[in-house]
Amino acid sequence: MRRKREDLWPHGTCYGLHRLLGGCLPVLLVSRSLLLLSLLLPGTNATAQEPSRGRELMQRRVTLSRAAVGNPVELHVASGSLTALEFDSPVDRAGVKLGDARDRFELFVVNDRWVMLKPTGDVATGERILLTVPFADGMSPPRAVFMLVSNATQVDAQVQVSRLPRTAEAVQAELDEVRAACAGKDAELEALRARSAATGPSGMILARAMDVEGVNAKDLQVGAVVKPSDGLKVERLIAFRGTGWVALSLAITNEGAAPWTPTEARLSSTRGGRSRAMVAMREPHIAPGGKALVVVEARGEDWPEKAALRVELRDSTGARRLFISSLVF
Known part of the structure; x- marks a missing residue:
């Protein structure tokens, strides 16, 4: 042509x-x-x-x-x-x-x-x-x-x-998108309310986060999958899996010169799919030379077993991050 x-x-x-x-x-x-x-x-x-x-x-x-x-x-x-x-x-x-x-x-x-x-x-x-x-x-x-x-x-x-x-049809279409997003947030809020109503095993059962399959845990060999990055080193990593959720327990040492506070986490599959995750830590930050236990929890995704996941933890500025390129459990 x-x-x-x-x-x-x-x-x-x-x-x-x-x-x-x-x-x-x-x-x-x-x-x-x-x-x-x-x-x-x-x-x-x-x-x-x-x-x-x-x-x-x-x-x-x-x-x-x-x-x-x-x-x-x-x-x-x-x-x-x-x-x-x-x-x-x-x-x-x-x-x-x-x-x-x-x-x-x-x-x-x-x-x-x-x-x-x-x-x-x-x-x-x-x-x-x-x-x-x-x-x-x-x-x-x-x-x-x-x-x-x-x-x-x-x-x-x-x-x-x-x-x-903008036409009325375009405004209505955008409004429908916002309503759909709000409906998804309402479902997340209800799940959080169910979890807060009871704690421990009772809370997990009421939130349908644990069933007859129970909870699977695996202590992963850190040295083979996690390399130190931005002065952050993972000493031990345990993976937990339940119905509709996964959680990672990471013992992290801060080898850098400044304190580090992880505030955001993402899990993504190498086959596609991404999920924001919650970050929990008892300490306010990890001091230089210090060590702390950090828990990353992702819900709403049925991550396939043996699927390779990318894990990213970062602070509020994004200047320092801990990145695991391929984690299989």
């Missing part, structure tokens, strides 16, 4: 390695059909890509308003992760600007309704990169401004940007 030359038109200034070599690497302006096709190709699918250093891939909706003109929308980007912005209005492709940092992006593609970018490295803490996207229809607001920053826990993989007045 032949395609008109207008469908692929280079635009932009020279940047990156090509600038140093005297050449020019243009910003590609591609047709919508080719862009949508590229999203289905391995390595460029925004929703199927692997999280960058344990970050969670997020899908967001952003609504622009006249009152918000001049206030940049914060956008979380990460090294090696593709971020795709979809607009409900035509983009003025020639006017799209990416500050002075184009040479730090291995991919920067502009289309009539899309902007796609992939940084070669993380944005430094405190650094702000502005992305300005003007619109071609002359309506208000005339442009969208995004502030590209780094986030320790999340990266925006797909962002839907709404500028035009």
Whole structure:
């Protein structure tokens, strides 16, 4: 099939390695059909890509308003992760600007309704990169401004940007999504209430967390599966499994120079599936050179036996984390 030359038109200034070599690497302006096709190709699918250093891939909706003109929308980007912005209005492709940092992006593609970018490295803490996207229809607001920053826990993989007045059907669809999410939280709240009504074996039975299968426990060989990271070392690891839940008991030594307080945990299967987990510890933190018992508990997932799990524990800032790439029990 032949395609008109207008469908692929280079635009932009020279940047990156090509600038140093005297050449020019243009910003590609591609047709919508080719862009949508590229999203289905391995390595460029925004929703199927692997999280960058344990970050969670997020899908967001952003609504622009006249009152918000001049206030940049914060956008979380990460090294090696593709971020795709979809607009409900035509983009003025020639006017799209990416500050002075184009040479730090291995991919920067502009289309009539899309902007796609992939940084070669993380944005430094405190650094702000502005992305300005003007619109071609002359309506208000005339442009969208995004502030590209780094986030320790999340990266925006797909962002839907709404500028035009939303239809009643679109608002109702979003309301249905919120109601469904609230219904899931209500179920979690009821489970927590059932657990708090009684403790010990009685509480587990009432919460249907223990049945005739009982609780299976396994003392894992730590040295073979857990390597020290960020000055954190696991001395002993015991895995517990019951109906609809798993728990890990980790004896952790802090070999770093600063105290460490784990506040967030995630369990994910190498076959797919991810679950936020609760973190429990008696001590307020693990002092330098100190040791403490940390329990990680995940509910609502029937993790298959012998399935390889990734385990991640991190503090509130995300600066230090304990990561287990493959844990089988």
